[in-house]
Amino acid sequence: MPFLGYPIGCPPVDAQPCIGSVYRLVAASPINAGDFVSYFEQQPARNWADPCLARGLSICITYEAAVRLRKRIGALRGHKAAVAQLDASAGVIKKTTASPDHHTWWRDSGFEPVGAFAIVAQEML
């Protein structure tokens, strides 16, 4: 069951296998499981307007987009950009906003993200 507990029709049928480099802002180093908790996982009882989107995690497909996000959202300023080289086993992604660099990632239930992501080298300086 790759997407255990997901509602019917989620992830969307037009989501694509997640292949290549993706970036996610993480709260701390070392990276921990808390960096990959979706809104739905945080508040499963809430009546989400889009329960499928709430189960997804945001990823950027460029490092620049992750940095820009951190510059614009002060509450993310202390976060670090982490990168992973993902393959189809990671789940599927889909562009869900107007930004060409932002995708939503529906993680395969069997995929363990903590070991897959590493803080981007220049963030460690």
Place this chain on the structure above:
Amino acid sequence: MNALLPKSVLFGDLELLEVFEYYDGPKLFTCRNLVGQIFLTLWVGSDPEAESYWLVAISRDRLSMVRSGGITLVAAFLNPELGFLYQSIIRWDTGGTQVSRVLPEQLDPGLLPEADQSLSLTTDTLAVRFKDLDLPRKAIAIQRELIGLHFDFPSYREDAPTKQLGKILVSVQETIDALGQGFGGNATMRGVIPPEILARTETRLIQAAGGSFALEISAAQALDLFGGSLITDALGELVSLLEIGNDVERLREKLIAVKPRAASKYRVFLASLIGAETPLRLEWASPDPTRNKSLEFSLATAAGALHTAEQVTSEVGERRTGVGYFVGVELPRHSFTAILSDDENVYRGRIDEAAMPAAEHITLNLNYRITIRETIEVTSSGEEKLKYSLEAIADL
């Protein structure tokens, strides 16, 4: 979109309008209340109990500037139009909202966007959409030629740099004037175009409209009783020039045919487009719909056409032959200064290679039959300068 939007007696229920930054949920976005008041909203953090946002009420004008990058994000929060913002804390479990007014100086600077961060979204800022103007219908209704000039200036707003736009408009009008003078029968290279010609080629700027940055321009005079007018012919010629684009041979032929003044003015027009870094889309709507045209003119085409126009205008000019005398000749520099008796004008310029053997025998202040070629040079800033070349000298 999953946003925990605050509900408060201060502003009522909110609906999400546009998300600028999304990260697991909307983080920077606009929302609107039931009476249409818009709030620019920034997520400022969450914990297991609640999420927090800052909301700043924003006018449509301010929002246009923020969307298009004319006002930085931080300025939008630090300089609220109402002088204050709302801080909203929304509980995850109940959705209960605690809202308080805060002053900009009370905001935690660490939660604001960085100072250099601006959005860069193409934004409609003009009230009227060009497609709604329906020029073909209007041209028939008002019995005047209409042209729509669409520009694509480097801007995220529907605005235009005044100086560059001014140069383009002046050059368009002067090209039409010069083409009109040609149709009027006596295309002069310099001097004032007769007022009766200018009155018939005059155009008026009617309005600006959005889509691209577009201008509606109308002929000042209505068509005559026979359904034609000088400006109709001049516009037809301008459209022909643009349609030729940068087909070098056809453009050369056309520029020679329209005479040096119009060729020079067209050259200035091309230079002004390039200077403003904008392509052009032109729509011609005529009271006679068979004349209606729409064409695209890219910057690359303009650059190529300008190159051709420069060559043509430097080769083609007006010849002035008359009795005159030389007051200065510098053979090593191939330069001359002469005065023609019929107009008493002083002509300074370069001696053509073919005229050099004769120039070697010039005696200053002695009368000769002199042939001078007059061409128009256009500087990189679009200014026109008359340039003279000595073509021939003959003893009297």
